[in-house]
Amino acid sequence: xxGEFVIAIVxxxxxxxxxxxxxxxxxxxxxxxxxxMQDRIGANRAAILGFRAIGLFHIIxxxxxxxxxxxxxxPFANRFIHSLAPFLAIFPAIVAFAAIPMGDTxxxxxxxxxxxxxxxxIGFLFIFAMASVTVYAIVLGGWSSNxxxxxxxxxxxxxQMISYELAxxxxxxxxxxxxxxxxxxxxxxxxxxxxxxxxxxxxxxxxPLGFLLLxxxxxxxxxxxPFDIPEAESEIIGCFLEYSGMKFGMFFMAxxxxxxxxxxxxxxxxxxxxxxxxxxxxxxxxxxGLFLVTPAALVPWLQFxxxxxxxxxxxxxxxxxxxxxxxFRYDQLMHLGWKILLxxxxxxxxxxxxxxxxxx
Amino acid sequence: xxxxxxxxxxERIYLPEVLRGLSVTVHHFTxxxxxxxxxxxxxxxxxxxxxxxxxxxxxxDLMPRFRGMHRLTRKANGTVACTACLCCETACPCHAIxxxxxxxxxRAIEKRPKSFEIDLSKCSFCGFCVEACPVDAIRMDTGIFxxxxxxxxxxxxxxxALMGNEQGEGMEVYPPIDREDLAPRAREVSRS
Numbered sequence: 386x387x388g389e390f391v392i393a394i395v396x397x398x399x400x401x402x403x404x405x406x407x408x409x410x411x412x413x414x415x416x417x418x419x420x421x422m423q424d425r426i427g428a429n430r431a432a433i434l435g436f437r438a439i440g441l442f443h444i445i446x447x448x449x450x451x452x453x454x455x456x457x458x459x460p461f462a463n464r465f466i467h468s469l470a471p472f473l474a475i476f477p478a479i480v481a482f483a484a485i486p487m488g489d490t491x492x493x494x495x496x497x498x499x500x501x502x503x504x505x506x507i508g509f510l511f512i513f514a515m516a517s518v519t520v521y522a523i524v525l526g527g528w529s530s531n532x533x534x535x536x537x538x539x540x541x542x543x544x545q546m547i548s549y550e551l552a553x554x555x556x557x558x559x560x561x562x563x564x565x566x567x568x569x570x571x572x573x574x575x576x577x578x579x580x581x582x583x584x585x586x587x588x589x590x591x592x593p594l595g596f597l598l599l600x601x602x603x604x605x606x607x608x609x610x611p612f613d614i615p616e617a618e619s620e621i622i623g624c625f626l627e628y629s630g631m632k633f634g635m636f637f638m639a640x641x642x643x644x645x646x647x648x649x650x651x652x653x654x655x656x657x658x659x660x661x662x663x664x665x666x667x668x669x670x671x672x673x674g675l676f677l678v679t680p681a682a683l684v685p686w687l688q689f690x691x692x693x694x695x696x697x698x699x700x701x702x703x704x705x706x707x708x709x710x711x712x713f714r715y716d717q718l719m720h721l722g723w724k725i726l727l728x729x730x731x732x733x734x735x736x737x738x739x740x741x742x743x744x745x
Numbered sequence: 746x747x748x749x750x751x752x753x754x755x756e757r758i759y760l761p762e763v764l765r766g767l768s769v770t771v772h773h774f775t776x777x778x779x780x781x782x783x784x785x786x787x788x789x790x791x792x793x794x795x796x797x798x799x800x801x802x803x804x805x806d807l808m809p810r811f812r813g814m815h816r817l818t819r820k821a822n823g824t825v826a827c828t829a830c831l832c833c834e835t836a837c838p839c840h841a842i843x844x845x846x847x848x849x850x851x852r853a854i855e856k857r858p859k860s861f862e863i864d865l866s867k868c869s870f871c872g873f874c875v876e877a878c879p880v881d882a883i884r885m886d887t888g889i890f891x892x893x894x895x896x897x898x899x900x901x902x903x904x905x906a907l908m909g910n911e912q913g914e915g916m917e918v919y920p921p922i923d924r925e926d927l928a929p930r931a932r933e934v935s936r937s
Contacts, residue, residue, distance in 0.1 A: 421777045422770045426797040597760070709770040710763060721759075 388496050400502050403693070404482050408641040409444050411700060415641075416440065418701070419708045447634075454630035462627065463529040470526030471628065471635035477515035477522075478642040484508035485649040486570040488659045488689040500659070500689060501570055508569035509561065512650060513554055516606055519639065520546045523615060526636070527624035538623020541715065542608065542615030548722035549605035549612070555730035556598035559737040560654050563591045569650075573658030577665070585662040589655040594733045596655040598726055603647040604706060605722070607640060611710035614718060648699030649692075656695055659688040807888050809917045812872045814889035815863055815902075816910035818882050825908060827882035829856040833874035841867035842874060861904040866897055881918075888913025 413428075417440060420427025431442035458464050485508070488500030505511060520543055527539020564572045572588070580586040589596050605612035615623045625636045652658060663669050664687060669677035679687070713721065755761050780794035798806060807813070818826045829846035847859035874883050887910045894900050 418774065420795070421781065422774045424773065424777060424794075424796045426795045426799065705767060705770060705774065706763075709766045 388494075392493075392496055392498055393502075396498070396500075396502055400482065400487065401479060404479065404642060404645055405638075407645050407693075407696070407700070408638055409448075411641040411644060411704070412447060412637075413441055413444050414700070415704055415707075416443065418704050422705070422708050451631050451634035456630045456632060457627070459531050459627045462531040466525050466529035467627075468632070470522045470529065471632045471639075472522075473525065474519055474522035474639040475635045475642065477518040478639045478646060481512045481515035481646050482642075482649065484511045484569055485646070485653055486573050486658055487692050488685050489574070491685040499570070500685070504570075506566070506568040506571075509557055509567045512646070513550070516553070516643075517550060519606075519643070520550075522636075522639075523624045526628065527626075530624075530627035532627050535624055535626040538615065538617075538626065542624050545605060545612065545614055545718060545722075546608075548719060549602045549726070552598060552722060552726035552730050553602035553606060555727070555734060556595050556602055557654060558730075559592045559595040559733045560588055562734070562737050562741060563588070569653050569658070573653050573660065576657040576660050579663070579670075585657055585660065587655060587657040587660070592655060592733070592737070594729065594736075596651070598730050598733065599654065600647075600651055601721075602726060603651070604703065605718075607643045607647055607703070609640060609644070609703070610707045611713050612718065613707075613712055614715060617712065644700055644703050645696060648696045648703060651699050652692065652695035656699075658695075659692040661687050661691040664688070805890075807890075807913070807916070809915055810919050811888060811890075811916065812870050812875075812885040813913065813916075814865075814887045814892060814910060815868075815874070815883055815885050815907055816887050816912070817861065817904065817907040818884060819908065825857060825861075825882070825904065826880055827858050827861060828854045828880055829858040829861075830879065832877040832879060833883055836873040836877035838871060838873060839867045839869050841865070841869075858904055861907060863902050863907065865892055865900040865902060884912070884918060886912050886916040886918055888916050 417427045419425075427440060428443045429437055429440040431437070431440065431446040433442055458467055483502035484505060486499075486501040490497055490499045492498070503511075523542045523546070524539050527535040527537075527542070530536070560572065561567060564575050566572060576585075576587050578586045580590050584590065608615045616625070617623060625633055628636060663671050664679065664684065668679040669675075671677065777794045780789060780792055783789040784794060820826050827844075829844055831844055831846070834842045834844050841864045843860075843862045843864070845859045845861075846856045848855065849857050870885070872885055875885050889910065892900070
């Protein structure tokens with residue numbers, strides 16, 4: 386019992402620190418990647434003892450700046466709710482990661498450890514429940530700020546997030562139907578082996594439309610361009626208009642943590658999760674009969690690494706999309722959400738059902 | 746007549762256009778990133794990976810006719826060339842120049858500036874003072890543009906400070922001034 390408790394704590398510390406480190410690195414990656422994409426150099430001025438480390442110290446500089454800034458609560462604002470909103474933004478984003486498997490079960494010091502924070506069979510529902518809570522953060526943050534613009538921004542953001550949650554939920558129903566489970570670990574396990582003899586048996590082969598819908602809807606959920614109407618930093622700064630210091634920083638971090646969670650979800654559902662292509666329990670089975678023996682003890686760690694490599698790749702992809710596409714106008718946003726994504730998601734569900742029936 | 750671009754079906758479904766945009770940005774990303782890595786390894790130094798000029802580390806690349814900070818030119822004997830005719834002060838649209846003349850015994854010039862102040866917080870760097878000057882006493886060819894001060898008072902530059910400015914490297918005067926042509930009457934007076 387004590388052993389399991391210790392394992393749970395160690396798992397939590399490892400996973401949360403990896404998640405937060407990755408989210409912090411994303412603030413650096415966002416600056417540097419956008420700069421490289423736009424033929425610029427990017428933030429490189431923060432230095433310790435003249436050593437610049439390609440701008441990595443900007444993460445520390447940002448943290449110091451946000452923590453030492455004045456924590457301003459506007460007059461006549463609801464102080465309690467105003468302070469509560471940033472926590473409601475970042476907490477669900479971090480907690481949602483608990484349902485995502487980072488690797489298969491391993492045996493450590495005689496204990497069987499599942500590489501996932503919360504062993505639960507309702508992974509999807511949990512993630513979407515947590516994603517819905519972030520709407521409260523936005524609405525409460527905008528409402529409690531005692532500012533008309535923040536309020537308007539919050540209403541706009543809530544409208545966006547609710548319309549895209551529908552498409553997000555329906556997009557993954559196809560995957561749930563294919564694998565017959567809500568358990569993300571089971572789904573990742575089912576994606577082992579090969580498809581047609583040479584392709585990794587990944588979910589994208591069965592659900593290409595679901596992947597497109599999920600990645601579109603989840604960019605809207607992360608509130609980043611081209612769906613950054615909740616923030617719209619260049620013009621309006623929606624619902625966190627009246628936030629400063631670390632409270633703003635928490636909204637800011639929540640965006641990046643959500644990006645990592647979305648990257649984890651996409652790679653788990655459609656890109657095999659922790660599965661390494663061609664890697665079985667005993668070694669690499671490459672096409673054309675090639676075989677490479679791998680020690681059995683190494684396999685789970687290769688899978689753990691593969692999961693994070695996939696997550697980093699999808700973080701990169703999400704950042705690239707964010708720095709490529711201009712923002713949707715509000716009516717275009719609603720048109721895309723309700724008239725395109727929702728019918729496509731329903732079509733995806735129907736087509737998957739027909740395919741399963743035909744295959745049975 | 747301006748006709749609105751009607752989107753084709755492929756453009757309206759977004760996805761091909763999104764992929765086209767992504768291909769442009771990803772191309773830039775991979776090209777610049779590999780160049781940055783090559784530069785770190787000491788290769789391909791002649792191909793720039795970014796258009797950025799790292800300005801405080803590298804001097805800014807200015808055009809030869811860039812209008813920067815003013816300077817007061819000197820005569821051959823080192824004294825200020827300005828004859829306090831107040832042409833520049835009159836030409837200045839911002840009332841940034843303030844000259845207090847004083848009489849001198851030299852019959853060639855009769856006057857010189859007792860004080861010559863330019864308030865850079867008012868100056869719009871239009872260059873009218875340079876064009877107005879009959880004796881080529883004021884120029885804006887220093888190439889200095891990064892003048893930042895802690896106080897408004899610090900932005901008022903006096904005669905000695907303006908005389909201390911040098912012509913910037915690679916800067917040219919437009920139109921090129923031939924000193925022999927300058928103030929012929931004044932020179933005749935000095936000869937007699």
